[in-house]
Amino acid sequence: MDSASDFLPQLEEDMSFKILEILDNPSDVVRAGCVSRSWHQFVVRNSLSKRMCLRMCPQLSEVVHVTEPTSSEKTVAEVGPSNSSEWENLEKEHRIYAYLAHCCTRSDVRVCVNEAISASSTDNYPEESIHNTLESRDRVGRLASYWSSKGNKNPSAPERLIYKLAGDLCIITEIGIQPFQAYFQSGLPIYSADFVRFRLGHPKGSMDTSDYQMDRADNETAHEKFTWTYTSPEFPMAQENCLQKFKLAEPVLCIGGMLLVELLGRVQRQEMDGLFYICVTHVQVWGRPLSPAFGVEILEPEGKFALKVQKYDPKCLEETSAVATTALQRRVLYLGRIFHMLRGHVVEVDYDWDENQDEEQDESDDEVLLG
Known part of the structure; x- marks a missing residue:
């Protein structure tokens, strides 16, 4: 030839x-x-x-x-x-x-979680709200920072946490969960789960952000408002105070931007009331957000999707405002907790901030505010 x-x-x-x-x-x-x-x-x-x-x-x-x-x-x-x-x-x-x-x-693998949406139960709301799991530290100042389920006599009772990812299209590779160690209780118990399982999906119908802002003390049926298109295998959790990373067998494209964390089984009984609890300090998600370059539209009732290119520019994937916006949201949540405690209880709140982390946070907040 x-x-x-x-x-x-x-x-x-x-x-x-x-x-x-x-x-x-x-x-x-x-x-x-x-x-x-x-x-x-x-x-x-x-x-x-x-x-x-x-x-x-x-x-x-x-x-x-x-x-x-x-x-x-x-x-x-x-x-x-x-x-x-x-x-x-x-x-x-x-x-x-x-x-x-x-x-x-x-695009680079980076943090993909954006908002905490709801928990199936919360023991003391809002002090132990799911929003605390967006903070990597187990204490903010002198306040413990974690989510706690309600107590249950049944050690097999599951709990569910729902999160919004950083965009309607995200390729998820790994998810991290850190159980909470109650440093203020005798014996320093760690309230982990036996196993954890993850689901990815989208809201049913044309729900917008305001429709699924359902955070409150008890929301056992919140997961029914979403369609879960991917289910991971069950991963065993260790009763250890560290960020435990669970790598998916293959990267998974989440169409719709919702994550369900299912905590299966309870290993720690609280000495005070004899009930089993699950407590989480931090939830982290790693992957590749494909927004704002791409978006999706849910086509009901078939449950199919329309894929939309919103911008032909790979550079728009390098940085999004989601992380900076979440940082400001967290700061507002902290202030809300302080305000709630001062109104409901006579307490003296003396914050012992981590200066290095707070200086970095203040700088990022200033950048967002100044554009």
């Missing part, structure tokens, strides 16, 4: 497809589509970028429609066999999935 000839048109369609389907790097698929007009037509016609994304993230099989910014839709390359709407749609899918594959592999 002449070394200068294009071998792709000389092969049967199935053979060409098998060769190019081996490509597993998003950049290679894009480069293949730029070799020549015939290669581009082949890559687009056979949806190679979409197939790659489906191999990486099987959850995308529930996506039935894709959209992109209007300006991009007007710049469809006229290299297809015709300018038909079908070819334009294939071109659009190629651009969107190639961009998605690039973002899935090139």
Whole structure:
């Protein structure tokens, strides 16, 4: 065969497809589509970028429609066999999935949890609210910082914590849970669970943020307001005062941005009342947030999704306002706790802040306030 000839048109369609389907790097698929007009037509016609994304993230099989910014839709390359709407749609899918594959592999793994939504029960609300689990320290000043379930005679009684991730699309790789050690109780008991399990999903219907702000003392049925599309295996928890990391077998694309932490089984009985409790100091989630570059729309009642490119700019994934916003929210929550305690109880609150951490926090708050 002449070394200068294009071998792709000389092969049967199935053979060409098998060769190019081996490509597993998003950049290679894009480069293949730029070799020549015939290669581009082949890559687009056979949806190679979409197939790659489906191999990486099987959850995308529930996506039935894709959209992109209007300006991009007007710049469809006229290299297809015709300018038909079908070819334009294939071109659009190629651009969107190639961009998605690039973002899935090139963006850095970082903290993905954004908001604490609800807990199935809370012993002392709001002092032991789920919001405390967003803080990595087990005490803020001289106040203990943790979430506590209500006591239960049954050591098998589960508890559920619900969190909003940093965007409607996040690739989750690892989740960390730190049980709380009651340093103010005799024997320094650690109120861990026997096992932990994770679910990822989305709100049912077209719920917005205000619809699922359900934090209160008891919210046993909050998880029923969401559709959980992924369930992890059960991971054993150790009764240790440290951040225990649970790595998922494969990175999972969370479509809808909701995380359910199921705490299964209770190991520690409280000496005061003889009841079993679960207490958590900190919950952490690691992965790749794909917002604000991407968004999703839930298509009810089918439970399918529309995938939307909101911005063709990978740099917008490097930093989002979610982390800074959460930092301010945490500070407001601390102030709210102080205010609540001063109104409900006659106590003297003397904060012994960690100066180094607070200086860093103050700097980040100032940056947000000053833009």
